Amino acid sequence: xxxxxxxxxxxxxxxxxxxxxxxxxxxxxxxxxxxxxxxxxxxxxxxxxxxxxxxxxxxxxxxxxxxxxxxxxxxxxxxxxxxxxxxxxxxxxxxxxxxxxxxxxxxxxxxxxxxxxxxxxxxxxxxxxxxxxxxxxxxxxxxxxxxxxxxxxxxxxxxxxxxxxxxxxxxxxxxxxxxxxxxxxxxxxxxxxxxxxxxxxxxx
Amino acid sequence: xxxxxxxxxxxxxxxxxxxxxxxxxxxxxxxxxxxxxxxxxxxxxxxxxxxxxxxxxxxxxxxxxxxxxxxxxxxxxxxxxxxxxxxxxxxxxxxxxxxxxxxxxxxxxxxxxxxxxxxxxxxxxxxxxxxxxxxxxxxxxxxxxxxxxxxxxxxxxxxxxxxxxxxxxxxxxxxxxxxxxxxxxxxxxxxxxxxxxxxxxxxx
DNA sequence: TACTACCAACAGACTAGTTGGTATAAATTA
DNA sequence: TAATTTATACCAACTAGTCTGTTGGTAGTA
Numbered sequence: 001x002x003x004x005x006x007x008x009x010x011x012x013x014x015x016x017x018x019x020x021x022x023x024x025x026x027x028x029x030x031x032x033x034x035x036x037x038x039x040x041x042x043x044x045x046x047x048x049x050x051x052x053x054x055x056x057x058x059x060x061x062x063x064x065x066x067x068x069x070x071x072x073x074x075x076x077x078x079x080x081x082x083x084x085x086x087x088x089x090x091x092x093x094x095x096x097x098x099x100x101x102x103x104x105x106x107x108x109x110x111x112x113x114x115x116x117x118x119x120x121x122x123x124x125x126x127x128x129x130x131x132x133x134x135x136x137x138x139x140x141x142x143x144x145x146x147x148x149x150x151x152x153x154x155x156x157x158x159x160x161x162x163x164x165x166x167x168x169x170x171x172x173x174x175x176x177x178x179x180x181x182x183x184x185x186x187x188x189x190x191x192x193x194x195x196x197x198x199x200x201x202x203x204x
Numbered sequence: 205x206x207x208x209x210x211x212x213x214x215x216x217x218x219x220x221x222x223x224x225x226x227x228x229x230x231x232x233x234x235x236x237x238x239x240x241x242x243x244x245x246x247x248x249x250x251x252x253x254x255x256x257x258x259x260x261x262x263x264x265x266x267x268x269x270x271x272x273x274x275x276x277x278x279x280x281x282x283x284x285x286x287x288x289x290x291x292x293x294x295x296x297x298x299x300x301x302x303x304x305x306x307x308x309x310x311x312x313x314x315x316x317x318x319x320x321x322x323x324x325x326x327x328x329x330x331x332x333x334x335x336x337x338x339x340x341x342x343x344x345x346x347x348x349x350x351x352x353x354x355x356x357x358x359x360x361x362x363x364x365x366x367x368x369x370x371x372x373x374x375x376x377x378x379x380x381x382x383x384x385x386x387x388x389x390x391x392x393x394x395x396x397x398x399x400x401x402x403x404x405x406x407x408x
Numbered sequence: 409t410a411c412t413a414c415c416a417a418c419a420g421a422c423t424a425g426t427t428g429g430t431a432t433a434a435a436t437t438a
Numbered sequence: 439t440a441a442t443t444t445a446t447a448c449c450a451a452c453t454a455g456t457c458t459g460t461t462g463g464t465a466g467t468a
Contacts, residue, residue: 008417023322027230030454040419041455047417051454113320115382116312118227129383154403164380164389165396169369172376176368178319179333185368192369199358199403212443234428245429247443255428 009047011037013057020058021108026117030054052122055114059125062110063132069098070136074143084146085201091143092166092194099186107177107186109170137163151201162200169193213251215241217261224262225312230321234258256326259318263329266314267336273302274340278347288350289405295347296370296398303390311381311390313374341367355405366404373397 015037019028030051034044048054077091099107111120111129120126140163148159173189176182219241223232234255238248252258281295303311315324315333324330344367352363377393380386 024228024230024320026228027321029452031452042420042457042459043418045455049455108320109379111383112316112379115379116228116317116320117231120383120385126383126385130385133380133383155399157399161392161396165373165393168376168380168389168393169372170376171379172372172374175313175316175319175375175379176337176372179315179324179330179337181330181334185372188365189369189372192365195359195361196400196403199400233426235426244444244446246431246445249429250442253429 008037008039008043012039012044012047012054013061016054017058017061017110018106021110021113022105024113024117025055025058025119055119055122055125056128058110059114059128063128067132067135070139073098074139083150084143085151085197088140088143088147089194089197092190092197095170096187096190099183099190102183104177104181104183107183108174112171112174133167136167139163140166147197147201151203153200155200157200162197165196166193212243212247213261216243216248216251216258217265220258221262221265221314222310225314225317226309228317228321229259229262229323259323259326259329260332262314263318263332267332271336271339274343277302278343287354288347289355289401292344292347292351293398293401296394296401299374300391300394303387303394306387308381308385308387311387312378316375316378337371340371343367344370351401351405355407357404359404361404366401369400370397 012033016028016033019032019036030041030044033054034041048057073091073094074087076094077087080090081087111133114120114125114129120129137160141159144159144162148157169189169192170186173186176189177185216237220232220237223236223240234245234248237258238245252261277295277298278291280298281291284294285291315337318324318329318333324333341364345363348363348366352361373393373396374390377390380393381389
């Protein structure tokens with residue numbers, strides 16, 4: 001066996017992820033990536049035949065890590081309560097905690113970034129991002145369906161749409177945080193989403 | 205008086221606005237702008253000494269037009285009902301109508317686009333965008349305060365945060381529309397926001 | 409153990425093309 | 439006449455991507 005290139009590959013992805021989330025993928029040149037990663041151009045193109053291949057790897061990585069976060073925190077919440085409404089409220093709270101530790105510069109969604117740069121015109125990338133969002137939505141939608149069965153909602157609600165709204169709230173909060181340079185916005189908006197859930201489902 | 209350069213200047217802004225919203229400002233080259241606008245490079249740099257000056261003009265224009273849309277539709281809604289809750293619900297409906305006419309490619313927020321490209325690191329631009337968002341928020345917050353006075357909310361709510369949530373919902377819906385290539389998402393999410401308002405304030 | 413052959417991983421100079429921006433002179437218009 | 443616009447040529451800096459090599463280690467063989 002030869003030298004293990006996976007560490008270099010990971011280092012490239014790590015570096016490119018941080019830079020692309022901060023300043024956009026188009027604005028992130030390969031020269032910049034290799035400089036920050038402390039490698040050379042030859043090494044970069046050995047691992048990624050083109051910049052588009054790097055983009056694919058970034059989307060893959062982002063999908064995987066965020067999906068993991070979603071699942072981990074859903075499971076965590078499921079263990080902390082037996083009531084599905086409480087589970088979802090706890091889940092949102094855990095997501096809030098997660099973001100409270102992040103600095104302003106590290107808040108954002110790679111899909112959002114790519115979408116505003118038109119990098120998702122490529123069908124492969126677009127499909128990957130779409131499918132990930134749909135997966136997230138269906139996971140949340142399942143939980144909301146459990147809630148609806150237990151607590152008749154004040155108004156007729158569609159669980160898919162309510163799941164969508166969580167994602168939109170988060171995406172919107174990211175955008176506003178980046179515009180206003182104020183990470184607290186994520187906390188406030190997720191708090192609002194919890195209030196929405198309670199006002200819809202909490203009896204009394 | 206010499207030839208009126210404001211038409212050319214406007215044409216540049218129009219073209220650059222469309223291109224920047226579609227593919228990002230960094231990815232929009234000056235060559236591309238002048239080609240689409242049907243002018244020459246000399247003419248471009250006569251009106252905008254640098255690309256950054258174009259960015260300032262774009263943010264200015266976007267702030268102004270969106271602020272106008274907000275105010276127009278708030279006034280329109282105010283005329284269609286005397287009840288503040290109904291006014292806000294009608295307003296959100298008008299915003300929905302507005303977006304139903306747009307094609308997918310034309311949905312997006314220039315502030316969001318700039319934020320994900322780190323173009324708002326420039327303090328001048330960041331201040332302009334922030335102040336515009338704060339203005340939008342306070343306009344909506346005023347209306348929500350009226351509602352709270354009339355209809356005691358189910359839970360203690362902060363009007364500023366509820367106004368924030370409208371903006372975040374819209375921003376998030378833009379992002380998700382761009383990722384999923386599905387303009388209907390804006391409709392669905394604003395529908396959810398209306399449901400939230402009703403569940404919070406509607407008596408019974 | 410020593411020799412040879414081999415290979416993935418990496419280096420860095422290099423190419424071809426693009427970028428924002430400049431320069432300048434002539435033409436057009438109010 | 440003065441402001442505006444065209445046209446074209448140009449620049450240094452930067453871009454993604456290619457090139458030819460070098461390296462450290464692996465594997466087979468004798």
